[in-house]
Amino acid sequence: MNVGVVVFPGSNCDRDMFHVLSDVFNLNVHYCWHAKPLPENLDAVVLPGGFSYGDRLRAGVIAAHSPIIQDIKKISEKGIPILGVCNGFQILVESGLLPGVLLKNDSLNFMCEWTNLTVENNKTPFTNQFELNQKIPIPIANGEGRYFVDDETLDQLERKNQIVFKYDQVVNGSSNQIAGVCNDDGNIVGMMPHPERAVESEINPHDNKPSSLIFESLLKKMDVNN
């Protein structure tokens, strides 16, 4: 099973994600440099966190115009699982693959802290191993992490079950405390918190099992597909 980790200039969680996918979950992982075409044999794609293009103009907006995004759009239409974490989520939103926008946190500061998520949708390729409403202790680290949608879109997201994760308390002013969403088809998931920082007990002061389910869900999904 082949997973691509997309690297933009300024990505900085690419190596962490690579380590988790390959060393913890034993997947074949490939770095995919933004200026090259996406390899064709991928079973899943992850857009990792970081500061693509130094967050200039707006987080994710320049990377969203990279040529590789067209390739990602194409494979997403085939239903291939795609996960965007933090800056990866910002890029997916900016490229129109996911609804909504990410604004500056209401504290106006960069925030690095551990939070709790609840799982709102356990049907996606990244959440199929969770119970509904299961809690996930997980860290956030972002300056522009406040998810915002207008009321109409919010209704739509709720109706179509596109809200994947919520914070269990007010963290940064996100609409409805949303921390992660998926597209209409459910194969593209974006989330602000960092699961790759929470799956190893050595660096997780709380419980590493819930975050691991995000990747175990992917393994399960790919297992079923093969």
Place this chain on the structure above:
Amino acid sequence: MNLESHELEELKSKIGREPTSTELQIVAAEWSEHCSYKSSKKHLKMLPMDGPLVIKEKGYDSGVLDVGDGYVITAHIESHNHPSAVEPYGGAATGVGGVIRDILSAGTRPIALLDGLRFGDIEKDQHAKWLFKNAVTGIADYGNCLGIPTVGGEVEFDECYTNYAMVDVAAIGFGKKENLIKNHAKKGDLVVLLGGATGRDGIGGSQFASDSLESEDRSAVQIPDPFIEKLIIEAILEARNEKLIHAMKDLGGGGLSCAVSETADSLDIGIEMDVDKVHTRESDMHSDEIMISESQERMLIVTDSEKLIKLQDICKKFRIDCSVIGHVTFDNKMHVKKSGKTIANISTDIVANATLLDLPSKKPIYLENIENTKSFPLLSDYSEIMLILLASPNIASKIWVYGQYDHEVGIRTVVKPGYDASVLRLDNGKFLSIKIDGNPKQCYINPREGAIGCFEEACRNVVCTGAKPIGMLDHLQFGNPKDPEIFWTFLESLKGLTDFAKDFEIPCIGGKVSLYNETPKGSIKPTPVIGVLGLIDKTPLRIQKINSGDCLIMIGNTKDELGGSEYSEYIHKFIGGKCPVVDFSDSKKNMNAVLEIIKTELIKSAHDCSKGGLAVAVSELCMTNLIGCTVSLENVPGDKLDNDKILFSESHSRYLVTFEKKNLQNLEELLKKHNVSFKTIGEFGGESIQFTADSKPILDLSVDKAQKTWLNSLKEMVMHA
């Protein structure tokens, strides 16, 4: 700024002619205090710099330690005080950038940052608040963007820094020993300048930093661009993997003048370069400006023509500029040309080696009576004072600061900020523990003992994670060295650090001297900041939550040492009294005992007792575990003292150890074997922090109230004018 007249005469006699204007600029930059260490270098030699783990290579700006299994740690500390005092955002950010490139120069990947920040009184002084807020944002924006976690540090406020800012940054790198750059060059090798364009920022920055801060010379402050720095890091590590680099140096203070002359001097070569080849931000820059600009995010690389092609491909991939500016010669000269004409041609050893000074020193008069003790009125209830201390800027939680730094990226951070020392996991299964500490209040009262105290405190913090100290970084920050009284305090601190380092066999692996730290009101207090690195072979202490019924042992004696304490200075506004003194023999015994009980896994946590004394250390345990504790003062090890001294004295070598009651006997036996002074002083439970003396309560504070005050105080000070 120019050379002093006697230095100009010296230069003339050394080269046997009038220097050209470019030569003058180059030499003035390189002979500045900042680049040459001319006042301090002779004395710095007293520090022990060798040890079984120390790896030495020529031309390194960072220290290297062998951590086994083919891996190395690199470490360095720098400050950016002058620039941060003028433009705190850019000054602090470029301070981070500079020290990171020192780590990169050795061929290692930067994996962690620590910051020591010092400002004036933020409770009264709006300017200090502005400096503090912007320096924190500058560090956050730079480090976060690079994806290098800021894992620890310290923040302190003292009136001596009014209208000034102290921004110290330590950086840690990690890599394979075989990938270290072995700086070398052969004739005909090419000299390449890689990274950001050279502009008019940071002109004369090193001379600016080598004088008292009188004018707000904004053009001397560099402009940060973390995105370019990130690209440089990745490009250089890729070039390192492909073995394309013969020698490398970062451009920092003194810009090209310093990087070119020092590279040539350390490799015993000459370099001929052409300023027209340097990629610049503006087209009409004067050649002298190009030579001394301190524009950031630039690296100097020596390579050969074959490897250059691959290096250029890597630069193309990352879209960073790279110019061949010259080549290696064998005449040991720094030869600078413009449009084919020579504008400087001077021996590198003249440029790179300023004549070292032997400045006079004299014990300051203010020290005569400063250690006379003063008694403060004894109270029957210290609860209110305790709450005031927990809300005070130096003791309040620094979560508002480290919450803005990404301290998790890189997925190495095992022990996060907010504890004694931070712990990072390494690729060989070992762990690195790191802490930086300063204490200008104690260093002012007794420069020698204060400096030793900083060193011991950093060791204690590292020991509390289960790590054995293996290396030290020293950052010596003082006022104008030409004042013999200030120079005396520098020498005393240095001698103290040397004695401790030798006795404890902890080599100094890197450091920095920053002088001329003066404000309109005079010199800052002596501010040595000491970083200690510790290594854990197996597992670090996994801090466990304290539960009701758990016990508290105190190791180490509390002494009549209120001098420089927060209680004395913040509560009673008194500067003076007996400075805490480290007893080397007790210190060593206590460290070894704590390391051993951590190994036995009999304890839940170990916590160092320092700022605010025992009362604050116990409160911190209660507030982070949300549990009460009752401590009997008469059980506290040490001489019989007044209650305020037991509560608030900041004596060194003290540790608080928490554990399940069932382990008491085993622990006592172990500690007795180590012959340390210790006693069980309290038990956890309930909802309040309580201290009793002769069975009577003298301090009783709700944990909930204490915690809210402690956590929110600093944020409220910053956010509300």
